[in-house]
Amino acid sequence: MLAVRVPKKEAEKIRRKLLELGVLANGYSIKREGGFVLFPVTEPLDSFELVEAEFEKLENRPHSYREVVEVPEELRPLLPSSFDIIGDIAIIELPEELMPCxxxxxxxxxxxxxxxxxxFAKGGKVEGEYRVRELIHLAGENRTVTIHRENGIRLRIDVARVYFSPRLATERMRVFERAQPGEIVFDMFAGVGPYSILLAKxxxxxxxxxxxxxxxxYLEKNVRLNRVNNVIPILGDVRKVAGKIKADRVIMNLPKFADRFLREAMLSVRPGGTIHYYGFGPEEDLYSEHEAMIRAIARELGLTVEFLDRRKVRPYAPRQFNIAIDFSVR
Ligand SMILES: C[S@@+](CC[C@H](N)C(=O)[O-])C[C@H]1O[C@@H](n2cnc3c(N)ncnc32)[C@H](O)[C@@H]1O
Structure with a gap:
């Protein structure tokens, strides 16, 4: 069923908020997943990260596809307990053995x-410069364009042609909450605009x-859809733009390769402005390698670094996390 996924330390505050809004589904136990808590909800909510998940149930109506699906008994334990929802499209990761089903x-x-x-089923890993993956149609409409609601904005997305992860909604809201009114923002890897359009507010x-x-x-469509007039979409390699902009806030949401663009980010931020850096790190040492790289590039440029915050964003692979590091340079 539909669930709101929140970092553990914010769980109690958000549980009270969901109760206040009257959308917390009654009769289910909440669920823990890594450093996150999942709350079952009765309707989609704009301002939270939504996922599909199963909860210990108390009623008769089926709440999970696993209760109704017909697959050979020996394959049943392999059925995933959750999948992503982007707008009205579900994307599930199936093990090879389940693909025939x-x-x-x-x-x-x-x-x-x-x-x-x-x-759709995930047909492989997120790949290439555009960070997209192949999708395999399983059932329902054979359509990959949808409108996704998140953090109070609407995003038109073609899930087969662009990168988008609904699992970053909480992180995007966190960056929004740290932004100050009147800033100049540089979204280096903007995608369809989930950071840009939110921050434009x-x-x-x-x-x-x-x-x-x-x-x-799609970013241009989303600028119109959300009626914001202060987003400047730029098609091209960010290396051509970097250095020509002096921003108060720089967002580097390309975790696989962000380290290759640190120089560009540092040259594009005003002294004391904030850079939101993303990467992947092993559970046993999430940040050291990234922080060392940030320090080294800053040193080359004659800058000093101040680390402001670091956090796990979401689990990425077994014992690997998507991490965020906020820092400033002077
Ligand atoms: C991980 S996605 C993030 C998209 C978006 N920020 C979001 O949260 O959905 C990274 C994006 O960076 C873009 N990208 C990769 N290399 C780039 C480069 N050198 N210059 C500009 N964009 C690039 C990809 O096309 C992709 O849309």
């Missing part, structure tokens, strides 16, 4: 989750760059 799984998801209209100007023409096409 893909249609049945897709149909079961459609049956139990009436707001979902199309189901506070910023004076947002420069939003992406290499993928489809991402910039």
């Amino acid at each position: 893909g249609r049945a799984i897709g149909e079961a998801i459609l049956k139990v989750h009436r707001h979902i209209k199309a189901v 506070k910023a004076r100007l947002v420069f939003a760059v992406d290499l993928n023409p489809w991402a910039v096409c």
Whole structure:
């Protein structure tokens, strides 16, 4: 069922908020997942990260596709307990053995989750410069364009042509909460604009760059959809733009390769401005390698670094996390 996913330390505050809003689903136990807590909710909410998850149930109506799907008994333990929802599209990661049952799984998801209209399986890893992955249609409409609601904004997305992860909603809100009114923001890897458009609500100007023409096409649509007039979409390699902008806040949401763009980020931030750096790190030492790299590049440029915050954003792979480091340079 639909769930709100929040970092553990914010769980109690958000539980009270969900109760206040009257959207916390009754009769289920909450669920813990890494450093996060999942609350079952009765309707989609704009300002929280939404995921699909199973909870210990108390009623008879099926709440999970796993209760209704027909697969060989020996494969049942392999059925994933959660999947992503982007707008009205579900994207599930199936192990190889379950792929022949893909249609049945897709149909079961459609049956139990009436707001979902199309189901796809992940066809591989997120790859290439554009950070997209192949999708395999399982059931429902064979359509990859949808409108996703998050943090009070609407995003039109083609899930087959651009990168988008609904699991970053909480992180995006965290960056928004740290932003000050009137800032100049530089979103170096903007995608369809989930950071840019959200931050446009506070910023004076947002420069939003992406290499993928489809991402910039949807970013432009989303600027219109959300009626913001202070986002400047730029199609191209961020290296061509960096250094020409002096921003108060720089967002480097390209965790796989952000380290390669640290110089560009540091040359594009005003003294004392904030850089939001993302990367991947092993559980046993999440930050050291990244922080050493940040220090080394700053030293080369004759700058000093102040680390402001660091955090786990989400689990990425077994014993690997997507991490964030906020820092400033002078
Ligand atoms: C991980 S996605 C993040 C997108 C967006 N910030 C979000 O949260 O959904 C990274 C994006 O960076 C873009 N990208 C990769 N290399 C780039 C480069 N050298 N210059 C500009 N954009 C680039 C990709 O096309 C992709 O859309």
